[in-house]
Every structure is written in structure tokens, then in C-alpha cells.
Amino acid sequence: MKTFIFDCDFQVQPGQFVNVWLPRIDEKPMSVAFADGKELHLTIADVGPFSRAMHELKVGDQVGLRGPYGKAFTFEPNQSIAMVGGGFGSAPLYFTAFHAVQAGCTIDFIIGARREDLLIYRERVEKLKGATLHVSTDDGSVGHKGYNVEILQKLMNEKNYDMIMTCGPEVMMAAVARIADEKKVPAQISLERYMKCGFGLCGNCCVDKTGDAICTKGPVVPLEYVKQVEEFGKYHRDDLGKKHKF
Amino acid sequence: MDTSIDFLGVTFPNPLVLCSGYLGITASTWDNLARKGAGGITTKSIWLNEHKGHNNPVILANEDFICNAVGVPDAGIEKAKEEFKEYLKRNNGVPLIVNIIGGKADDFVAITEAVNELKPQLIEVNISCPNVEDEHGKPFATSCPDAARVTKMVKSVTDIPIIIKLSPNVENIQEIAQAVVEAGADGITAINTYGPGLVIDIDSAQPILANKVGGVSGPGIKPLAVKKVFDIAAAVDVPIIGMGGVKTGRDAIEFMMAGATLVGIGSALYYRGEAAFKIVLDEMVEWCEASGVKSFSEIVKKTHSVLDSSSSL
Numbered sequence: 071m072k073t074f075i076f077d078c079d080f081q082v083q084p085g086q087f088v089n090v091w092l093p094r095i096d097e098k099p100m101s102v103a104f105a106d107g108k109e110l111h112l113t114i115a116d117v118g119p120f121s122r123a124m125h126e127l128k129v130g131d132q133v134g135l136r137g138p139y140g141k142a143f144t145f146e147p148n149q150s151i152a153m154v155g156g157g158f159g160s161a162p163l164y165f166t167a168f169h170a171v172q173a174g175c176t177i178d179f180i181i182g183a184r185r186e187d188l189l190i191y192r193e194r195v196e197k198l199k200g201a202t203l204h205v206s207t208d209d210g211s212v213g214h215k216g217y218n219v220e221i222l223q224k225l226m227n228e229k230n231y232d233m234i235m236t237c238g239p240e241v242m243m244a245a246v247a248r249i250a251d252e253k254k255v256p257a258q259i260s261l262e263r264y265m266k267c268g269f270g271l272c273g274n275c276c277v278d279k280t281g282d283a284i285c286t287k288g289p290v291v292p293l294e295y296v297k298q299v300e301e302f303g304k305y306h307r308d309d310l311g312k313k314h315k316f
Numbered sequence: 317m318d319t320s321i322d323f324l325g326v327t328f329p330n331p332l333v334l335c336s337g338y339l340g341i342t343a344s345t346w347d348n349l350a351r352k353g354a355g356g357i358t359t360k361s362i363w364l365n366e367h368k369g370h371n372n373p374v375i376l377a378n379e380d381f382i383c384n385a386v387g388v389p390d391a392g393i394e395k396a397k398e399e400f401k402e403y404l405k406r407n408n409g410v411p412l413i414v415n416i417i418g419g420k421a422d423d424f425v426a427i428t429e430a431v432n433e434l435k436p437q438l439i440e441v442n443i444s445c446p447n448v449e450d451e452h453g454k455p456f457a458t459s460c461p462d463a464a465r466v467t468k469m470v471k472s473v474t475d476i477p478i479i480i481k482l483s484p485n486v487e488n489i490q491e492i493a494q495a496v497v498e499a500g501a502d503g504i505t506a507i508n509t510y511g512p513g514l515v516i517d518i519d520s521a522q523p524i525l526a527n528k529v530g531g532v533s534g535p536g537i538k539p540l541a542v543k544k545v546f547d548i549a550a551a552v553d554v555p556i557i558g559m560g561g562v563k564t565g566r567d568a569i570e571f572m573m574a575g576a577t578l579v580g581i582g583s584a585l586y587y588r589g590e591a592a593f594k595i596v597l598d599e600m601v602e603w604c605e606a607s608g609v610k611s612f613s614e615i616v617k618k619t620h621s622v623l624d625s626s627s628s629l
């Protein structure tokens with residue numbers, strides 16, 4: 071996992087994504103990890119040909135950026151918010167938290183990973199006034215031993231949140247959505263589907279049964295919406311439209 | 317106004333059909349667009365077997381045109397059949413036009429045979445892709461004998477009406493249209509994309525599309541498309557699905573006057589979102605009511621009747 075900082079003047083709302091282009095290689099969607107109109111940050115995991123090529127870039131190299139695309143996380147001033155992140159999902163949540171604390175929100179920022187060295191954005195979140203960091207690791211090397219969703223569950227027994235936001239592996243988000251639904255707390259979920267164009271024409275990221283393209287309807291959608299998405303937490307489609315179980 | 321219209325014996329609730337390749341991969345998506353006012357749904361082009369598309373970027377869109385090289389990715393006919401079944405079982409009154417594609421004439425036959433039992437309302441044959449059996453790999457759509465051969469072969473294995481989708485990238489679209497109609501085509505769709513075109517990113521000096529070049533559509537090609545539809549309608553006597561840069565109700569009416577019975581909504585989805593079907597239809601109805609037109613069928617080929625129909629343009 072690497073964070074790339076670009077000189078870029080895009081005005082981005084937290085939760086939106088950009089399409090990142092490496093000429094003659096590929097172009098892929100990436101959530102914006104931070105942007106202030108001067109810099110734009112992306113945190114990218116090395117998982118395949120495109121992301122590998124990104125990891126081989128050197129300072130000063132150019133990439134193409136299109137966007138920003140999609141719907142952002144939204145909050146009201148002075149809300150109490152729980153954010154649950156896994157993997158690179160912590161990146162857009164950090165960006166959201168950065169803005170939310172400035173609006174007087176208080177945040178429990180809950181992240182989980184398999185091991186301590188895979189926990190990202192810890193230092194950045196620790197520096198945010200108004201945000202409290204909670205971590206879990208599968209091996210217990212730091213923080214709670216187990217899943218971050220268990221921390222959420224425990225915190226929710228102690229306090230009332232106005233909003234829950236989650237971004238990360240879908241199985242984790244499905245668990246978060248279930249808890250939010252049980253406790254009747256509003257939630258926002260950042261859906262990841264195989265996206266090509268990014269602006270709602272190619273249809274590759276359409277979900278069952280709503281049939282909406284998630285690149286424009288989402289990626290961030292409310293809990294009520296996710297409850298109509300039959301495939302949520304169950305399956306997703308690849309670049310040819312074939313279904314794969316989570 | 318009753319917006320419904322007959323096309324080859326199939327009743328469409330309105331003349332606006334989804335163009336092949338836009339959004340059209342899953343039954344849920346087709347249902348969604350039907351709920352949002354589509355008069356008919358054309359599926360993306362379906363291959364016999366799995367077919368990889370191009371890498372991204374695959375679509376460039378701006379105010380003037382759309383340039384695409386998606387590369388027709390598809391999981392093949394067996395997978396597509398599940399989606400057709402799912403859509404057709406709901407029987408929502410919005411006809412399904414299954415669009416098929418192949419690299420060899422035999423592929424078209426095999427796909428048609430597979431589709432037959434599901435009884436979609438219509439089959440549209442996309443003959444714009446290269447013929448792998450031709451030594452130069454020329455598209456079927458650019459040769460009268462090739463286009464006619466595919467038409468005849470598909471027609472011989474199905475009772476479902478078949479529509480041949482023509483490419484504008486030929487000098488003799490009237491001859492091609494005549495050849496496919498003589499071979500048994502029940503209708504014609506026109507047009508597929510122009511080109512290919514090239515879009516360069518000047519900061520890197522690189523072509524932007526991963527495939528470097530792509531088919532051009534959208535507002536920039538509309539007058540070219542209207543002319544092709546006019547020429548086809550003057551040459552053959554089968555109903556036409558007209559498309560190419562339709563954005564407004566006036567555009568759709570223009571295509572009908574040139575000779576189209578149904579009109580494709582594709583790039584309009586970029587310019588006006590998923591509400592495009594409803595907005596464009598409302599604009600058509602408004603114009604018709606203001607102009608004393610009682611049914612859309614009145615305006616089909618209107619321009620041919622105001623001109624001396626034997627004159628060529």
C-alpha cells in the first residue's frame with residue numbers, strides 16, 4: 071500500500087473517486103484519500119498489473135486523472151459519527167473525518183487489519199482533534215484481537231451515534247449495515263463494483279435488483295438503498311458481467 | 317396522445333428504444349430503464365463465447381461527441397440467456413431486442429439457435445465487427461455478399477423477426493440495405509458508430525483510448541446519421557430503427573421524418589441522464605400536440621413525401 075500525492079486542483083468531496091490513467095497500460099477508479107484544491111492524495115494497494123505499474127512510478131512522473139466522480143459521504147455539523155474502515159477504505163474515511171471534525175463532529179474511527187503493519191492511516195487519524203482511534207488486528211498484535219465490527223458493536227452499546235459510515239471489504243460493510251439497521255442508526259456505505267467509464271454509460275457497475283450504475287448512484291449510498299441491493303454482501307460482477315461470490 | 321407504435325407486429329409503448337451497448341448488461345438494468353420510460357430495450361451485443369473487452373479508458377464523452385472502444389466484452393450466450401429469461405419472465409410490456417455479434421457467420425447461427433427458445437420479441441444482428449474468415453478481416457457490414465449471407469443464415473434458423481444493424485462506414489449503404497432485405501431482413505437499424513476516430517491527450521501526446529481509436533457517436537454525427545436513415549428508407553421498404561446523436565424530442569422526430577419507426581436513445585443518457593427516455597418522449601408529445609399530429613406513425617417518412625420521393629438528395 072502506497073500513498074501518492076499529486077499536484078492537482080480538483081475540488082473533491084470525501085467519498086468521491088477519480089479515474090487514474092497510465093497511458094497504454096490501463097485506467098482504474100481510486101477513492102480520493104485527501105484533496106484540498108492544491109494536492110490530491112491516493113492510497114493504492116498493489117494487487118495487479120495497473121496498481122503494480124503505479125507502485126513503480128517515480129517522483130515527478132505524470133499520470134492522467136479524470137473526475138471527480140460519484141456521490142460523497144455527507145454529514146451535518148456537530149454529529150456523533152462512527153467510521154468503520156478496512157484496507158484502503160480507511161483512506162476516504164480519513165478524508166471525511168478531516169472535514170467532519172472541522173464542522174464540530176465527534177468521531178470514533180474504527181479500523182481493522184490482519185496485522186499491525188497493515189493498519190493504515192493510524193498516525194493521520196490520531197492527529198485529528200475530535201476523532202478517537204480504535205484498532206483491531208486478527209492476531210491481537212495491537213488493539214482489540216478480532217474484528218473491528220466487534221468494536222463498533224461494543225461502542226454502540228455504550229453510546230448513540232447520529233451516523234455510521236463504512237468503507238472496506240464488503241463482508242465487513244454488510245456486518246456494519248446489519249448492526250446499523252438493527253439499532254436504527256442511519257448509515258452510509260461505500261460500494262465497490264467493477265467500474266469502467268465512471269460516468270454511467272458502460273453499465274459494468276450496475277447492481278441487482280435496482281439496476282443502477284454505482285459509479286453515479288454511489289459509490290456512497292445510504293443504508294435504505296443498500297437494503298434494496300439484492301447482491302450486497304453476496305456477489306459482484308467482473309469485467310464481463312459474470313457473478314462472483316464474496 | 318397514444319404514444320404506442322407498431323414495429324414488425326410488436327407493439328412498443330413508445331418509439332424510444334435503448335441503443336445496444338449503453339448500460340445494457342443485466343436484466344436489472346433493463347428493468348430499471350423500462351421503469352424510467354424506455355419503449356424498448358436492446359441488449360448489448362452478445363457473443364457465442366466469452367469475449368474480453370479493451371482495457372480502460374473505453375469511453376470518452378464531451379459536449380460534442382462520444383468516442384468509444386469498449387471492445388464488446390461479454391460472458392457469452394449461456395450467461396446472457398439467464399439475463400434474457402429474468403427480464404422476459406416479468407413481461408413488463410417493454411419489448412426486448414436481443415443484439416447478437418460474431419466473428420464468423422456460423423457463430424451468428426449458433427447464437428440465434430440458442431436465443432430462439434426464449435422468444436425475445438426481436439433479434440438485432442450487429443454485423444459491424446470484422447469477419448475473421450475474410451482475408452482482410454473486413455466487417456460483414458461493408459460487403460453486400462457477406463451482409464446478405466449472414467442475414468440469410470440467421471433468418472433460416474428463426475421465426476423471430478430479424479433486424480440488421482448497418483455500419484455508416486460504407487459508400488453504398490443503399491446497396492447494403494437492399495442486399496440484406498433481399499436476403500430476408502425484416503428491418504434495419506442504422507446507424508452504428510462512425511469512424512474510427514482518434515482523441516489525443518495533448519499533455520502526454522498519447523491517444524486516450526486504450527484501443528487508441530474508437531467509434532464516434534453523439535450529437536456531432538446526427539446530421540450524418542439522419543442522412544443514412546433517409547437513404548435507407550428511400551432504398552428499401554422495411555421498418556427502420558434510427559439512431560445517432562439523438563438528444564431531444566425534436567431530434568427523434570427528425571429521425572422519424574427521415575424514415576425511422578423507432579428511435580435509439582444512447583448518447584442522450586450521457587447528456588440527460590437516465591431520465592432521457594421520459595424527457596425526450598415528453599418533448600415529442602409536446603411537439604406533436606402543438607403540430608396537430610395525432611400518432612407517431614403519421615410522421616414516419618414525412619420528409620420523403622414532401623420531396624419528390626424518386627429524387628436522391
Ligand SMILES: Cc1cc2nc3c(=O)[nH]c(=O)nc-3n(C[C@H](O)[C@H](O)[C@H](O)COP(=O)(O)OP(=O)(O)OC[C@H]3O[C@@H](n4cnc5c(N)ncnc54)[C@H](O)[C@@H]3O)c2cc1C
Nearest residue numbers: 087098099100101113114115118119120121158263264265
Ligand atoms: C469507487 C472505487 C474506489 C476505489 N478506491 C481504491 C483505492 O482508494 N485504493 C485502491 O488500492 N483501490 C481502490 N479501488 C480498487 C481498484 O480500482 C482496483 O484494485 C484496481 O483497479 C486493480 O487494478 P489492477 O490492474 O492493479 O488489478 P487487477 O488484477 O486488474 O484486479 C485486482 C482486483 O481489483 C478489482 N478491479 C480491477 N479493476 C477494477 C475496476 N475497474 N473497478 C473495480 N475493481 C476493479 C478486480 O475485481 C480484482 O479483484 C477502488 C475501486 C472502486 C470501484
Ligand SMILES: Cc1cc2nc3c(=O)[nH]c(=O)nc-3n(C[C@H](O)[C@H](O)[C@H](O)COP(=O)(O)O)c2cc1C
Nearest residue numbers: 335336337361384442507508533534560561582583
Ligand atoms: C459505449 C458504446 C457501446 C456500444 N456498444 C454497441 C454494441 O455492443 N453493439 C452495437 O450494435 N452497437 C453498439 N454501440 C453503438 C450504438 O448502439 C449506436 O448505434 C451509436 O452509438 C449511435 O447512437 P448515439 O449517437 O446515440 O450514441 C455502442 C455505442 C457506444 C457509445
